[in-house]
Amino acid sequence: MAELRLYDTFARDVRRFEPRETGRVGIYVCGPTVYGRIHIGNARPFVVFSLLKRFFEYGGLDVTLVVNVTDVNDKIYTAAAAAGRSSIELAAEMTSFYVADTDRLGLGRPDHEPLASQSIEAIVDYIAALIASGNAYEASGDVYFRVRSDARYGALSRREVDQMDQGEGVEGAARKEDPLDFALWKTAKTGEDSSWEAPWGGGRPGWHIECSAMSMKYLGETIDIHTGGVDLAFPHHENEIAQSEAATGKQFVKIWLHAEHLMVEGEKMSKSTGNYYTLRDLFAKGHRPSSIRFLLLSVPYRRQLNFTMDGLQQAASSVERLRNFKSRVEAGRFSAGDAPEIAARIQAREDEFDEGLSDDLNTAQALAAVFDLVRDINTAIDRGEFRQSNVPIVLAALRKFDEILAVLEDTDDAKLQALGFSQKRSGISDAEIEALVNERQEARRARNFKRGDEIRAQLAASGIILEDMKDGSIRWKRE
Ligand SMILES: [Zn+2]
The missing domain is CATH 1.10.10 (Arc Repressor Mutant, subunit A)
Structure with a gap:
């Protein structure tokens, strides 16, 4: 496997990846905030970082992938209040939908999927340590992080400290020592129906501290790779760095990866413009998980992806083409004998595939290598140059590609049926x-x-x- 290079947002540069511990890698992904069903934009990081895990595993590394679920958050309280529902029930329901919807993508599950609501003890301990070290302070039941206690604050997003806005609005402004400080703990407010005990008073954690506590629990004080959508760099990831490094005195993350936004039909996805697609909508319209996976991988993660229905159809055709090619090779009867130049061409495509993924997960280049192989071999078959002895080599190359890309096996329909998805036809009027x-x-x-x-x-x-x-x-x- 070629040497893996990744673009580190912190360094603003491509860096050679070296695991902290030989043969092992820990990856933390900021997962969804569960206040609604997950949409195609949420699915992109899920697919990309599952691919990163598969790529490491293919290279023989032992991977621990942690994707948290933010089930305690202002957005959930707001959505629950609007729907007249309990926030706990809403978050639990949306968590189960998230799991079901991403299961259908057929990429397996992360190794750990901690819920913020199940990590409160660790979060409270974390906050207590930050208060004890002077990095945080209590204010009428809230707790805030003292941002100016961190001299390096702003280094990830490269912002000037004085021009920052934590986006917490007027909430708590009067209690903060400095407008720059952000909430680690918020005192329970009327209308919020979940609250936990803490030494400084009942309430619930702020969003940023949830990730610092959960990542530490599963991956330790320093993480190999921390990822999320590009919009999370500030303030969320900046605040995670500040808290974690204040608590441990150690570097929090070796490499930061950020996935770019997804557009839909050339526009920002929004419910009001009608271009808002949940994964469930797409499955219900009959789109296959393999087409969705293929489309989401067709553009490298650091480039903006324009999701269109045409693109989804094209992805389906590409997957079909790959499957037809495999059938053609499997079913064909070719002349006996050797064709070493064909074996060499197959190897060259495999090398291009590896090089593509090693180059900051350039999935477009990797897919191009796969389809170059398809074109090459189809031509060789048409010209009668392909030999029976080439068959196992081509099939092995396809299996190798698919260990990472996971688009070749046509298990989608069986998977959907096993989940009771396509069979549920109601007789209700x-x-x-x-x-x-x-x-x-x-x-x-x-x-x-x-x-x-x-x-x-x-x-x-x-x-x-x-x-x-x-x-x-x-x-x-x-x-
Ligand atoms: Zn996070």
């Missing part, structure tokens, strides 16, 4: 659905959320998806 939706609205108006959730579950079992709209109305659709 529109009128019956409307009646249940109305009953649920009534129950919720009467603040009988238990009944409301029962009806939601009953409809979900019949393959009916409810969407709570901002104006309080409900939209429903069949899977």
Whole structure:
């Protein structure tokens, strides 16, 4: 395997990757905040960093991939309040949807998927240590990190400290020593229905400290690779560095990777413009997980990807082409004898594939190598130059590619069926659905959320998806 080089956001440069411990690598990915179903933009880092894990494993490394689930967060309180639901239930439901939706991508699961709500003890201990060292302070039940206690603050995002805004708005502003400080702990507010005990008073953690505590728990004080979407560099990752390095006195992360945004049909994805696709929407429209994976890998992670329906169709055709090629080689009857020049060409494509991925995960180059192989061999077969002895070599190359890309095996339909996805056809009529939706609205108006959730579950079992709209109305659709 070629030497792996990765673009480190901190260094603003490509760096040779060397694991801290020979043969082992730890990767931490900031996972989703579970206040809604995950969309195609969330799926990109999931696919890219699963690929990174596969690439390391293919190179013989023992990988620990940790992707956290942020299930305690302001966005969840806001979404739960808007839907008239308990934030705990909403987060639990969205977590299970996230797991189900990403399962369908067929890339396996990360090694650890810690929930913030299950890590409160570690978070409280972490905050207590930061208070004890003078890096944090209590203020009327809140706890804030003293940003100016960190002389290197701002080094990741290269921002001037005086021009920074933590994006915490007016909340807590009066309690902060300095507007630059950010919350580690927030005192419980009315309307927030989850709260935990802490020495400085009941409440819940801020978002940034959740990741520092969870990454330390699973990967130790220094992490080989920390990743996330590019929008997380500031303030989230900057704050993780400040907290972690203040607590341990050690370098927090060796290499920072940031995945670029995804656009949809050339525009920023948003619910209001109607170009907002959840993974579930795409599966429900009949798009295969392999097409989605292929499309998300077709552009290197540091470049913006424009997701289009045409692109998804093309991805499906590319996957089909690859599968047809494999069948052609498997089923063909070729002349006996050697064709060493063909074996050499196959090896050259394998080398290009390795070089592509080793060059900061250049998946476009890796895929180009795969399709160059397909074209080469198809031509050789057409010209009668391909020999039976080349068959196992080509198949081995395809298997190798697919150990990382995971697009060749046509297990999508079986996988979807095993998950009960494509089989769930409801016999429920529109009128019956409307009646249940109305009953649920009534129950919720009467603040009988238990009944409301029962009806939601009953409809979900019949393959009916409810969407709570901002104006309080409900939209429903069949899977
Ligand atoms: Zn994070």
